[in-house]
Amino acid sequence: MTDITPSQTPSQARATVKHIAYVLSENPVTLIAFAMFAFFISCAVLGPSLVPYDPLATNSTRALEPPSWDHWFGTDNLGRDVFSRVIVATRLDLTISVAAVALSFVIGSILGGIAGYWGGWLDAVLNRVLDTIMAFPLFVLAMGVVAALGNTVENIIYATAIINIPFYARLVRAEVNIRRNAGFAQAAKLSGNSDLRVLAFHIFPNALPPMMVQVSLNLGWAILNAAGLSFIGLGVRPPTPEWGIMVAEGANFIVSGEWWLALFPGLWLMLAVFTFNLLGDGLRDIVDPRKRT
Amino acid sequence: MLSVKDLSVAFRTRKGEVNAVRGVSFDVAQGETLGIVGESGSGKSVTSYAVLRILDEGGEIRTGEVSFNATDLRAARESAMRDIRGGQISMIFQNPRAALNPIRKVGHQIEDVLRRHGKATRSDAKAKAIEALEAVRIRDAAARYDAYPFELSGGMCQRVVIAIALACDPQLLIADEPTTGLDITTQKAVMDLVQDLIHERGMGSMVITHDLGLAAEYCDRIVVMKDGEIVEQGTPATLFSRPRHPYTHRLVEATPRIGGTIRGLLPAEARTPAPRHMVQDRPVLELIDVRKTFQSKSGPVEAVKGVSFTIKQGQSLGLVGESGSGKSTTSEMIVRLSDPTGGKILFEGQDISATPAVRFARHPLRRDIQMVFQDATDSLNPRDTAASAISEPLRRIDRMRGTKLSARVDELADMVGLPRNLLTRYPHQLSGGQKARVGIARAITLNPKLLILDEPTAALDVSIQALVLNLLVDLRAQLGMSYLFVSHDLNVVRLLCDQVLVMRGGEIIEQGPTAEVMTGPTHDYTRALLASAPQPPAQAVA
Numbered sequence: 001m002t003d004i005t006p007s008q009t010p011s012q013a014r015a016t017v018k019h020i021a022y023v024l025s026e027n028p029v030t031l032i033a034f035a036m037f038a039f040f041i042s043c044a045v046l047g048p049s050l051v052p053y054d055p056l057a058t059n060s061t062r063a064l065e066p067p068s069w070d071h072w073f074g075t076d077n078l079g080r081d082v083f084s085r086v087i088v089a090t091r092l093d094l095t096i097s098v099a100a101v102a103l104s105f106v107i108g109s110i111l112g113g114i115a116g117y118w119g120g121w122l123d124a125v126l127n128r129v130l131d132t133i134m135a136f137p138l139f140v141l142a143m144g145v146v147a148a149l150g151n152t153v154e155n156i157i158y159a160t161a162i163i164n165i166p167f168y169a170r171l172v173r174a175e176v177n178i179r180r181n182a183g184f185a186q187a188a189k190l191s192g193n194s195d196l197r198v199l200a201f202h203i204f205p206n207a208l209p210p211m212m213v214q215v216s217l218n219l220g221w222a223i224l225n226a227a228g229l230s231f232i233g234l235g236v237r238p239p240t241p242e243w244g245i246m247v248a249e250g251a252n253f254i255v256s257g258e259w260w261l262a263l264f265p266g267l268w269l270m271l272a273v274f275t276f277n278l279l280g281d282g283l284r285d286i287v288d289p290r291k292r293t
Numbered sequence: 294m295l296s297v298k299d300l301s302v303a304f305r306t307r308k309g310e311v312n313a314v315r316g317v318s319f320d321v322a323q324g325e326t327l328g329i330v331g332e333s334g335s336g337k338s339v340t341s342y343a344v345l346r347i348l349d350e351g352g353e354i355r356t357g358e359v360s361f362n363a364t365d366l367r368a369a370r371e372s373a374m375r376d377i378r379g380g381q382i383s384m385i386f387q388n389p390r391a392a393l394n395p396i397r398k399v400g401h402q403i404e405d406v407l408r409r410h411g412k413a414t415r416s417d418a419k420a421k422a423i424e425a426l427e428a429v430r431i432r433d434a435a436a437r438y439d440a441y442p443f444e445l446s447g448g449m450c451q452r453v454v455i456a457i458a459l460a461c462d463p464q465l466l467i468a469d470e471p472t473t474g475l476d477i478t479t480q481k482a483v484m485d486l487v488q489d490l491i492h493e494r495g496m497g498s499m500v501i502t503h504d505l506g507l508a509a510e511y512c513d514r515i516v517v518m519k520d521g522e523i524v525e526q527g528t529p530a531t532l533f534s535r536p537r538h539p540y541t542h543r544l545v546e547a548t549p550r551i552g553g554t555i556r557g558l559l560p561a562e563a564r565t566p567a568p569r570h571m572v573q574d575r576p577v578l579e580l581i582d583v584r585k586t587f588q589s590k591s592g593p594v595e596a597v598k599g600v601s602f603t604i605k606q607g608q609s610l611g612l613v614g615e616s617g618s619g620k621s622t623t624s625e626m627i628v629r630l631s632d633p634t635g636g637k638i639l640f641e642g643q644d645i646s647a648t649p650a651v652r653f654a655r656h657p658l659r660r661d662i663q664m665v666f667q668d669a670t671d672s673l674n675p676r677d678t679a680a681s682a683i684s685e686p687l688r689r690i691d692r693m694r695g696t697k698l699s700a701r702v703d704e705l706a707d708m709v710g711l712p713r714n715l716l717t718r719y720p721h722q723l724s725g726g727q728k729a730r731v732g733i734a735r736a737i738t739l740n741p742k743l744l745i746l747d748e749p750t751a752a753l754d755v756s757i758q759a760l761v762l763n764l765l766v767d768l769r770a771q772l773g774m775s776y777l778f779v780s781h782d783l784n785v786v787r788l789l790c791d792q793v794l795v796m797r798g799g800e801i802i803e804q805g806p807t808a809e810v811m812t813g814p815t816h817d818y819t820r821a822l823l824a825s826a827p828q829p830p831a832q833a834v835a
Contacts, residue, residue: 187672190663
């Protein structure tokens with residue numbers, strides 16, 4: 001946004017790094033969240049090359065073994081290593097949630113920005129459309145979308161994005177609306193900015209801090225959503241390792257005492273959601289220049 | 294009655310401890326009005342909060358004694374303090390709108406206090422609340438009882454706040470900047486009312502203000518605070534005529550008054566001869582019967598009803614009026630942020646109102662008409678550094694980049710007296726005066742021919758205001774700009790402007806050379822305005 005200002009010198013970049021370091025050191029919870037986030041990211045990137053077993057390789061001689069030194073999280077009914085499957089699944093689950101959230105962030109920001117800045121009938125129409133989306137039970141809507149479009153990873157992403165758009169659009173609309181007549185927006189017009197530029201480069205960035213909180217909450221929620229869809233058999237299909245499917249498959253074995261099948265993927269799912277939820281405050285503080293002193 | 298001895302207050306902040314108030318002692322006697330005067334950050338509000346023990350989080354009274362009618366307020370239990378607050382000591386806050394609960398009827402809010410302090414029962418609360426509203430001279434009090442704060446004007450809201458404060462017959466009233474944000478005629482009405490009520494009831498009061506003129510007019514004794522300490526105290530007459538402390542002296546000088554000069558606002562050592570600006574007999578801006586009508590739910594509202602005037606090249610025109618007079622709407626139309634519903638705006642003979650405001654960003658005359666906004670904080674993007682705010686017009690209109698751009702930004706910073714090392718800061722890291730300078734620098738980057746100044750000093754302390762006004766005078770002489778100076782402060786207009794226009798209800802009711810209008814106003818309203826402006830007592834000739 002402001003990358004072409006003369007002040008954007010190396011010292012500015014250093015200040016940003018210092019600021020991030022400050023935010024992390026100020027709040028230990030944020031530090032933990034970022035550390036866990038880094039862990040999940042490295043699992044997603046490096047996971048498949050690090051895990052001890054092929055997540056798809058079956059071994060009927062060692063089926064349904066409890067956790068041991070050979071198989072940390074035990075093995076499933078086909079003798080696959082649960083630990084390897086949980087780690088490898090990270091990539092797919094993160095991809096789905098990040099892509100879905102990014103998509104809804106972009107679309108929601110555009111729609112909300114337009115509605116908030118220009119108002120009028122555009123605003124009214126958009127709001128009613130968003131209300132309509134929100135009137136559905138969101139998970140059922142996502143199910144419907146996946147069922148209608150077909151059972152693929154892309155469609156899970158689209159479905160998750162669609163149900164998230166209203167949250168972003170409303171947030172951006174409110175943030176833009178309170179600032180559209182602010183002094184700095186008017187000053188930007190006097191500096192020769194068109195309305196579109198004022199909206200995109202002067203008003204919208206001010207909506208980022210609350211957006212970051214929304215993003216992090218939504219990332220966790222999107223993972224749950226994707227896992228939920230897989231759990232009921234929509235979306236990712238077995239034998240692809242995915243937390244939702246693994247919990248779904250493992251659930252059948254809890255009664256017979258093989259608890260590790262469902263517990264570990266479920267635990268990972270919980271940890272991921274937990275991480276994203278904690279991340280919010282830290283992200284907000286990082287993108288808010290007012291936190292710098 | 295109230296006695297404060299050696300009071301110190303400290304705040305814990307991210308950068309360590311800040312001593313906001315350091316060893317302050319004063320007394321308020323019954324029936325006396327004490328004025329606490331100081332600039333922002335002097336600790337005057339914190340002192341009053343400490344008395345009531347309503348300090349913000351992180352604030353703590355470190356040392357000192359606060360006693361009220363022989364009660365030790367520092368040691369008093371919190372439950373006892375709750376009885377004292379509003380019952381025996383009450384407070385009027387700075388922003389009346391913020392001090393009232395927006396979703397409750399004002400009558401109910403008065404009842405709350407009355408019933409909290411056992412001054413009314415459920416059955417007679419309403420009658421007593423109406424009585425309290427009548428006491429602050431609200432006409433038709435019974436009808437106002439049912440009003441919500443948003444339905445009332447600023448002055449009316451402040452009256453309600455006063456009614457709440459006085460409802461339980463307190464002995465001491467603390468008024469923290471009670472008239473900030475109110476028009477001067479309203480200010481006078483509110484202050485007169487407070488004074489009368491205090492005298493009627495024989496109460497003591499503390500008036501906290503940054504306005505020396507106001508303090509001089511309404512206070513029996515004045516305490517001047519600076520950086521958490523009391524530097525001087527005395528009666529208004531002696532304080533103004535023979536200030537002993539250099540800070541008081543500077544403060545008195547920086548307060549605009551009749552017969553003062555613009556350089557006279559500065560400390561004596563900084564006074565250079567005032568530059569002269571040349572007025573040429575060539576109009577820069579002409580407004581011909583400009584009108585603006587807004588469509589509201591209750592029908593069209595005529596904000597500006599046919600305004601015509603001319604600004605000559607190099608001339609400074611003062612546009613004076615109270616809120617709702619249409620002066621801001623007029624300046625918005627001139628600066629092309631909104632379109633007039635009728636009439637023409639000519640800039641050097643060219644009709645600029647022909648280009649709609651939405652497309653004016655690309656108009657070749659965009660660079661020639663710039664504006665300094667009223668609220669410097671609000672007019673700077675919190676996400677942009679000072680340098681990027683100043684350079685924005687250059688980047689957008691002149692397409693300037695790189696070293697040439699940073700050189701120009703440095704030059705502008707020097708021109709407005711902003712230290713260069715502050716350029717990389719964000720607005721929240723700058724003081725009010727520094728933000729005002731950034732706003733001015735941004736407005737003059739393109740060497741505009743006409744600069745519209747919308748109350749550029751309204752939010753500033755007097756000493757900063759003195760510097761900013763002098764800067765504006767220097768820049769005017771240096772760059773040959775014409776000014777349209779929108780203000781409600783007649784004392785400031787008197788110093789800066791050649792011509793003055795008085796607006797009321799969307800119409801110009803009086804115009805002429807500043808000296809003539811100020812000394813011989815022909816319209817009653819102008820006379821009322823002039824009479825309402827608080828005047829500091831004349832200073833002894835140094």
